[in-house]
Amino acid sequence: MTTDFVRDYFARALAADRLAHAYLLWGPAPEERDRAARDIAAAFVCPEGPARGMAPCGACRACSAVARGASPAFIELSADRDTIDIDAVRELIATLAIAYEARRVVFAPRIERLTLPAAHAFLKTIEEPGGATLYLFTTGNIGSLLPTIVSRCHRLPLYAAEAHPPPPDNPDLERLLADPARRDELDSETLADYAPGEDRRDRLRVLCAHLIAHAERRAAALCGEAPAAPTIFDALDLRGVLHVTERILAAAADIDANIHPDLLLECLLIDLRRGAA
Numbered sequence: 001m002t003t004d005f006v007r008d009y010f011a012r013a014l015a016a017d018r019l020a021h022a023y024l025l026w027g028p029a030p031e032e033r034d035r036a037a038r039d040i041a042a043a044f045v046c047p048e049g050p051a052r053g054m055a056p057c058g059a060c061r062a063c064s065a066v067a068r069g070a071s072p073a074f075i076e077l078s079a080d081r082d083t084i085d086i087d088a089v090r091e092l093i094a095t096l097a098i099a100y101e102a103r104r105v106v107f108a109p110r111i112e113r114l115t116l117p118a119a120h121a122f123l124k125t126i127e128e129p130g131g132a133t134l135y136l137f138t139t140g141n142i143g144s145l146l147p148t149i150v151s152r153c154h155r156l157p158l159y160a161a162e163a164h165p166p167p168p169d170n171p172d173l174e175r176l177l178a179d180p181a182r183r184d185e186l187d188s189e190t191l192a193d194y195a196p197g198e199d200r201r202d203r204l205r206v207l208c209a210h211l212i213a214h215a216e217r218r219a220a221a222l223c224g225e226a227p228a229a230p231t232i233f234d235a236l237d238l239r240g241v242l243h244v245t246e247r248i249l250a251a252a253a254d255i256d257a258n259i260h261p262d263l264l265l266e267c268l269l270i271d272l273r274r275g276a277a
């Protein structure tokens with residue numbers, strides 16, 4: 001999901017009063033995901049933010065306090081440290097215990113910095129939703145987090161639009177991906193037909209680019225931003241789309257790792273079938 005999509009997603013969730021209390025934004029680009037989280041945080045605490053489509057007004061007291069880094073409504077955990085330790089979490093718990101009359105955000109960039117004792121203390125905090133407190137975490141590596149932390153967060157995969165440009169024209173592959181009934185035809189042999197002349201890794205790159213475009217299309221249709229167009233992901237709800245997007249991004253990120261591309265493709269296809277079932 002691009003930053004714009006994530007902003008829109010929060011605006012809709014807030015308008016529908018369906019905001020979860022903890023979100024984990026993850027993606028390969030640290031600046032992108034931290035900027036997205038800060039934007040959302042600023043818009044959340046700005047009284048005008050939600051009505052402006054999750055864009056802070058930039059002019060009110062809340063906005064200028066957040067910009068100065070001096071707002072009690074915006075708590076950033078251990079901004080300049082390599083770890084988030086138990087003392088930082090205790091301090092947070094003490095701060096949160098003080099009643100606060102407006103919305104506030106706890107922002108923990110690179111949540112993988114939590115030490116183990118800190119993570120356990122932190123778990124208790126995010127288990128008790130404080131009503132108007134929104135937890136925003138970011139990470140580049142979900143695998144390094146305690147599964148109990150991950151499972152308590154709503155996960156949002158995030159990438160820069162320029163990192164996944166529109167896929168190259170491939171009408172035959174598009175026809176296949178537009179037909180949910182033909183999902184099972186996808187395998188490495190078929191893929192070789194659709195991207196002849198390319199090596200296995202490049203074929204997988206082509207497939208991932210098309211799949212991401214389809215996931216975006218399904219997400220846009222679910223959000224009412226684009227008319228529904230047939231895609232391989234037609235059976236998925238928004239949560240399902242976010243899940244398969246995660247799997248596709250993870251596979252795309254592994255293409256250049258030391259994993260046989262056919263194995264990577266097999267795993268991706270299993271994930272997709274499971275996700276789209």
Ligand SMILES: [Zn+2]
Nearest residue numbers: 046057060063
């Ligand atoms: Zn404002």
